Amino acid sequence: MALPSDFSSNKNSGPRVYLVTGATGAIGKAIARKLAETGNSEVVLVCRDQNKAEQTVKEIMDLTGNSRVRFELADLSRYSNIRRLVERWTGPLHGLINNAACTPRTRLVTPEGIEMQFATNVLGYFRLIDEFTAILKASAPARIVNVASYWAGGLDLNDLQFTRRRYDNNQAYRQSKQADRMLSAAFSEKLEPFHIAVNACHPGDVNSTLSNDLGFGGHETPDQGADTPVWLATHPIGQQKTGRYYEYRRVANCTFSLDRQAVNNLYERCANYSTGDNMGTYYRKTNTFGMQEI
Numbered sequence: 001m002a003l004p005s006d007f008s009s010n011k012n013s014g015p016r017v018y019l020v021t022g023a024t025g026a027i028g029k030a031i032a033r034k035l036a037e038t039g040n041s042e043v044v045l046v047c048r049d050q051n052k053a054e055q056t057v058k059e060i061m062d063l064t065g066n067s068r069v070r071f072e073l074a075d076l077s078r079y080s081n082i083r084r085l086v087e088r089w090t091g092p093l094h095g096l097i098n099n100a101a102c103t104p105r106t107r108l109v110t111p112e113g114i115e116m117q118f119a120t121n122v123l124g125y126f127r128l129i130d131e132f133t134a135i136l137k138a139s140a141p142a143r144i145v146n147v148a149s150y151w152a153g154g155l156d157l158n159d160l161q162f163t164r165r166r167y168d169n170n171q172a173y174r175q176s177k178q179a180d181r182m183l184s185a186a187f188s189e190k191l192e193p194f195h196i197a198v199n200a201c202h203p204g205d206v207n208s209t210l211s212n213d214l215g216f217g218g219h220e221t222p223d224q225g226a227d228t229p230v231w232l233a234t235h236p237i238g239q240q241k242t243g244r245y246y247e248y249r250r251v252a253n254c255t256f257s258l259d260r261q262a263v264n265n266l267y268e269r270c271a272n273y274s275t276g277d278n279m280g281t282y283y284r285k286t287n288t289f290g291m292q293e294i
């Protein structure tokens with residue numbers, strides 16, 4: 001008997017494959033470990049630092065006994081890195097957990113010319129979903145969990161990169177987490193027909209580099225912070241429900257997502273950053289089929 005030529009035909013026989021970003025951080029590492037603890041899972045940590053990545057993979061393998069834990073290197077603030085990550089991906093992807101984020105105290109700009117928080121926390125999420133869509137479709141049913149926050153608000157669609165306002169990392173962070181919740185709503189509608197569920201959540205208040213950069217600590221453990229994201233990635237409800245925002249496993253109102261005009265506007269603006277209109281100086285459009293790095 002001939003073997004199926006694509007993995008969508010035999011997708012139920014292999015492990016559930018999860019991709020977790022920010023897995024060297026407080027909450028991301030706990031998410032990756034908990035997913036590795038679930039039966040028959042393969043967990044891919046997307047990290048930007050090779051030493052940290054190797055150490056984290058080893059730690060999770062030792063703790064869980066799951067040998068199907070590995071890492072891929074990518075700086076998620078850079079579109080070029082995301083595209084290369086997706087290009088070298090083989091096999092299915094059943095769960096994409098967007099968790100990596102940063103909140104630098106001063107305004108930083110990526111080599112691609114984009115303000116760092118917007119590039120990582122917003123475009124990073126957008127581009128991973130967008131670029132992995134074909135693979136997620138082929139692997140469906142599949143899920144996307146966007147780790148957002150209740151600490152969100154103040155989005156200015158006309159100043160996504162803080163060029164008009166004085167940069168304040170707390171304000172830029174709240175804006176980025178509002179955007180994550182709005183993009184979850186936008187993608188949930190687009191991907192629902194393909195059996196891809198997209199939900200957002202607040203993880204919990206956890207002491208981390210990120211929370212410290214915002215001037216906070218955190219009274220919850222990384223495991224507590226990982227609870228809702230992992231629940232959404234593994235519990236049947238995370239597949240049955242889409243376009244929702246959760247706090248502590250409970251669905252919560254998200255007023256940001258109700259403003260359809262703003263949601264669509266944000267989606268289009270993010271899409272433009274990937275098609276050449278707002279690419280900064282790093283890319284130039286070479287032809288109708290793609291971009292070339294310069």
Ligand SMILES: NC(=O)c1ccc[n+]([C@@H]2O[C@H](COP(=O)([O-])OP(=O)(O)OC[C@H]3O[C@@H](n4cnc5c(N)ncnc54)[C@H](OP(=O)(O)O)[C@@H]3O)[C@@H](O)[C@H]2O)c1
Pocket residue numbers: 021022023024025026027028046047048049052074075076077078098099100101102120147148149150151177202203204205206207208209210211217218
């Ligand atoms: N901590 C809280 O109280 C809290 C509350 C609400 C929501 N959240 C959300 O929870 C998520 C995780 O936060 P955390 O507190 O666990 O933060 P964290 O400990 O500071 O971890 C952040 C992770 O993101 C990675 N990262 C940052 N920039 C990256 C880039 N350009 N490319 C690739 N990876 C990058 C970091 O990698 P390195 O290790 O290489 O730096 C690290 O693994 C975030 O989305 C955050 O908004 C956190």
